[in-house]
Amino acid sequence: MQNIRQAATDAFHRLGLKQRHLGYEELGDGSYGETPQPHWFHTLQVRRLRVHRGRSNSDPLGGKSFQQEFQWNTGLQFGTATSYLNLEKLGEGTYATVYKGISRINGHLVALKVIRMKTEEGVPFTAIREASLLKGLKHANIVLLHDIIHTRESLTFVFEYVQTDLAQYMTQHPGGLNPYNVRIFMFQLLRGLSYIHGHRILHRDLKPQNLLISYLGELKLADFGLARSKSIPCQTYSAEVVTLWYRPPDVLLGSTDYSTALDIWGAGCIFIEMLQGAPAFPGVAEVFEQLQKIWAVLGVPTEETWPGVSQLPNYKPEWFLPCKPKQFRDVWKRLAQLPFKTEDLAMQMLLAIPRERISAQNALQHPYFNTLPHPLMQLRDTVSVFKVPGVRLEPEPRDIFSPTRRMKSSLVPLAKCW
Amino acid sequence: MAHTGFCDSQALLDRDNKAEERSAPLRTWANACPPKERWAQVEGLGPVGSFLNAEHHLTWVDGLLNSPVDWFAGFPVSSAHTSSVPPHMLLPGLLRHEMEVAMVRLGVIYDCTYAWDIFTDMLWSQRQHTFPSAELPKPYSDKMLAILIDWLIQVHAVLDFSEETLHLTVFLLNRAVRLLKVPVTSFQxxxxxxxxxxSKKEECLIPEVSELCHLMENAYTKAQLLKMERRVLCALKFELSYTSPHHFLLLLTTIARCSNKMVWMARYLLELTLLEVECVVYQPIQLAGAAIQLARCALQEPPVSYISHSIFVGSEANLLQIMKTLALAAARAPIGNTRATFLKYSSEETMCVSKHPALICAVGLLKLPRLPS
Structure with a gap:
């Protein structure tokens, strides 16, 4: 207890003279674990090759004798590196690299997320949060953490292997997805969110790259590195959490007491993106531009339309061009072609005032989902929606892999590899 | 896709099994109620409005305990348009309302949809956060642990961390001490x-490793600290979740509309439980409940709202036992060498609760024999 000296350094930290840890700024867009956006074409190539490769699983090892290396061994233990075999690199992020692998214990495919240890701070806090939160979650729409391997140099999380993610899926099927499939994806997304929100957890980093899609069409929330268990009382969280495109206006305006409504906004943006085939509020690096994009649709809020908005740190109405609220169907044309309840759900999810945004649990009850088979509503947490008879993906209108042929379901051929 | 048979899923599966086996007595409905299947229907129940009525309350409990937990318990889709309502809507209205208000006031949620889900989840998870016995493994004594925790409370205060971090620290320490063989020299x-x-789990600002080493007067190197971190994480299997008694305390006091002074007093008493080794066998909600009750005794504050009484906190015997331990601890606090908590709560901004005269003779309030002097 080096009281005074300590208190002094502490005060300096608080004044921001010396930063203790990088915080979220660096991680804001650090889509670790997932392939960064510019490389999508490369990734698609890899995936396409794999389709043609058929059953020859030995290829990824680059000519090594697969039979000798790979034997299922019941004597192997969880938690040791030798129990898994790396097959190929799937992606690299700021603090982790993801490999596809195979478990030598039971032959399951796995995703190995190898986290580099930092000599200065030990195990990264994102890894600690992700592991400790995922340990407590068991749900069909949350990615499953099988195992953790901890060595001196690195930390490896062993996840279930899921074939693709929503970002890649949308790249493969440009111009908007089949509205029927959107409904199934949306239902699963909201189901997962409802579950984690009921467990006091906010995801805080929703984006298509973090929504994994299996060959059947199962959607799984992944990448909980920025998520945290909700505490009481809510602490002021860092404002720099969600990737800008999916960030709600209240957080952009500098509000820090955000809650479950944060994830709902992100889900609403993804909803529009799936229907429209393009991001809802795309493409800027700066907070004010992002806000301008949102105001262009919702209108610039005033103290009358949003009580308390003028108290938020970044609220500077004179900086914004005056905008009138618009109909969603005029902005996103696909909505005009669909029944009104689609637009209605989108509007309830994309409300500017956080406390008025619909909750995930209520959204699942929205008439938009009425056309889905009824047993979906009573599923147990761990049961996938595709266990319900009659639920399956429909063919997407467009597929860049087979532009001429109408695909039955684009992902089915992938499934045959394993 | 179910990949069953993996090591980490076991505990969770188990939890569900326990849920189904459990046949709780009527009084403990609050602790027993969560049907994890959110839409499982409770049959034979009236509309929501009548739940302020005690009879209906009991019917609800009955219905819930007897209702089969099915995979597809028949619950129609559009609840808004039919007479049946999901169970979270069927809770005794007033308590549910109070819980929502409390959570909104504490800033947990904007929309009230999850208030009850969150509370039941807290009640569920806290059950795993107790220890079967208060006994410490061989080289350690209660006294050593108390001294270490007392020092940690001071460090925690200097680093200006949240209350949750402190409770989590002590919980992790209690687990680590039981799981790892650490020489006495590495106890600190x-x-x-x-x-x-x-702090990595809870805080926005994480202390630097060198800063922590400095706090220990560089008795250990950074490499040693990082190695120990690895060992502890492996031993704890990365399970760092904890339902803090502090959260229960805030919720219960908010629902009961306690005065500021009483909240501070209860917080002080709750922090005293950290140093008491025998308190680890009790559930967090019991510790919080006992702290509040003792604070009420000490301040002679009559309860404003009785609503919080309908939450079953723990058995009388358990609560009395904890209160007794706490009363002794509070009387002992100003003397002895573990005074960090006492000093922390003796300041103006905590309303000097630890110096409150009633605490010296708190044991008398419980009609227990006086302290041997």
């Missing part, structure tokens, strides 16, 4: 590592 290091892990 173990404590600091637990604080380090807790």
């Amino acid at each position: 290091l173990l404590g600091v590592v637990c604080l380090f892990l807790a």
